[in-house]
Amino acid sequence: MGSALPLGEAVPADGSFPAGTAADPATPFSVYLHVPFCRVRCGYCDFNTYTAGELRGARQDEYADTLLHEVSFARDLLSGIGPVRPAATVFFGGGTPTLLPAGDLARMLGGVRDAFGIVDGAEVTVEANPDTVTDAVAAELAASGVTRLSVGMQSAVPHVLAALDRTHDPANVRTAVAAARRAGLDVSVDLIYGAPGESLDDWRESLRTAVDLEPDHVSAYALIIEDGTKLARQIRRGEVPAPDDDLQADMYELADELLTGAGFEWYEVSNWARGDDQRSRHNLAYWQGADWWGFGPGAHSHIGGVRFWNVKHPAAYAQRLARGESPAAAREVPDADARALENILLRTRIREGLPVSEILGEGRSAVATLIADGLVDGPSAIRGRIVLTRRGRLLADAVVRALTD
Known part of the structure; x- marks a missing residue:
């Protein structure tokens, strides 16, 4: 259910910013929409996500409406510290955003558009489990204004997916990419390397499969063992080996070699794109110090030099918003x-x-x-x-x- 939130000072119930906070109209503004639901919990995952049995009173079918309450709440707060800026990028992350009906994601995006506006040509990304993407889903997302699908491929090798507790059908990665292309969406694929039992040849197979999909963008992340995860417990008990740093270094070099050879350019340590226009503008907003508001339980925000983060559990998040209170758990001003x-x-x-x-x-x-x-x-x-x-x-x-x- 995610790592512990950082410590910080309390946020007033009305969510008001510290005295003197001002949003610079020239600083780009981005929106992150967290969807904290997953069918199963992957053994390596430390994100703030919940399976059906962990929701304890929160309802997945009410989530879009709950999040839209925070969008309205944020609009009122931001209008008090400067001009309301349109979103330059919007990113649906999780969890598995595509566990929600495409219509719910469309309503959430519509709420952002109504509250803040969205700049012309904005990048709007939805993360997706390959098993959840159909032609109908991709078409509805595209019609709502989504421009980019980020497909959670992770690996093309069944035993590596099993080691990661990934349950999707590897064949559905190609199905999801094809559906996104037919809907006119840009495509990114996400990979993870260094799983227990993964060889350099396994990783080469995953990279070649990813390249054959002809995506616009590839992310490749080294597996990190987070405290409190199932995989950390398995390693501690000696059931599976810990990641080998030297092997992961070889895997990174292989990724850079193969992706560069296929026409991709690295633009961030773990990210490659087919040209500057296919970089993840949303992630660049984080790396370059833009402002963003993260909506949803456990989501983090950065506005006018103030960092704040929401309560973790979907039920606590919904309860605060139902009372007309800020869902923020704490904040800091670095x-x-x-x-x-x-x-x-x-x-x-x-x-x-x-x-x-x-x-x-x-x-x-x-x-x-x-x-x-x-x-x-x-x-x-x-x-x-x-x-x-x-x-x-x-x-x-x-x-x-x-x-x-």
């Missing part, structure tokens, strides 16, 4: 040092890199060593930007530590 550190952490992950001028204090003295170690691209650094090499992407955390120590 200080200048924290914002600068976060800027380095995020900006070094993307292809455009980090301006050398934004490196703190003594961190600049580490740049020459990072270049010599093959972690940072030398010509880019000479031009004033820190851009990771392929090896640097594998050791991105070490680069950030060097730049901030």
Whole structure:
């Protein structure tokens, strides 16, 4: 049911922002819509999701209406700190958004459009389990204004999917992609590497299968073992092996090699796209420090320098909104040092890199060593930007530590 929420100061019941908070009209605004429902819980998953038996009073068939109450609540709050900005991107994540009827997702998107507006040409993405996508679903999503389907493929190899507790039929990935294409939607596929028992050849098969689907975008994430998950318990008991760091590094290098060879370009450590126009603009909004409001239980937001996050359980979330109260559990206002550190952490992950001028204090003295170690691209650094090499992407955390120590 997701990791614990961070600590922070209490949010007033009316949700009002701290005194002096102002939204900059020039800062792009994005919307995240969290759908916290899954048919089964995958053994590796640490997201704030719930199966039917875990809802304890919350109703899936009422969820769209509940979330729309928060949309109205947010509209009123945002109008008090500056001009209401239209959404530049909208992202339905989860969980499994496509467990809800496509009509519910359409109503949620319509509520966002009515409350804030959506910019012309906005990117509107829906994450999807391959088993839940049909021609009718894809067509209804496209008609509502969705532009992009992100298909949870994870692997093309049955025993790897089983190790991850993924229950979808691998053949349905191709079915879902074809349905999205017929509806005129852009397509992204999500992959995970480093599952127990997954070999380099298994991973190569998944990559080749993904490339054969001819998506516009591919995300490939290393499996991370999160405390409290089923997979963490299995590893602790010695039932399955822990991920091998060296093998995961080989898998990353193979992904970059095969995807680059197929015409994709990396633009963030774990993301590749067929050209700049196919990058995930929504995720770039996070990495580049835009404002966003996350709707739904456990969702996080960032507005005018204030970060806040909602209560986790769908029932508690619905109860607060029914009482006319903010669903926010807590908030924080990071200080200048924290914002600068976060800027380095995020900006070094993307292809455009980090301006050398934004490196703190003594961190600049580490740049020459990072270049010599093959972690940072030398010509880019000479031009004033820190851009990771392929090896640097594998050791991105070490680069950030060097730049901030």
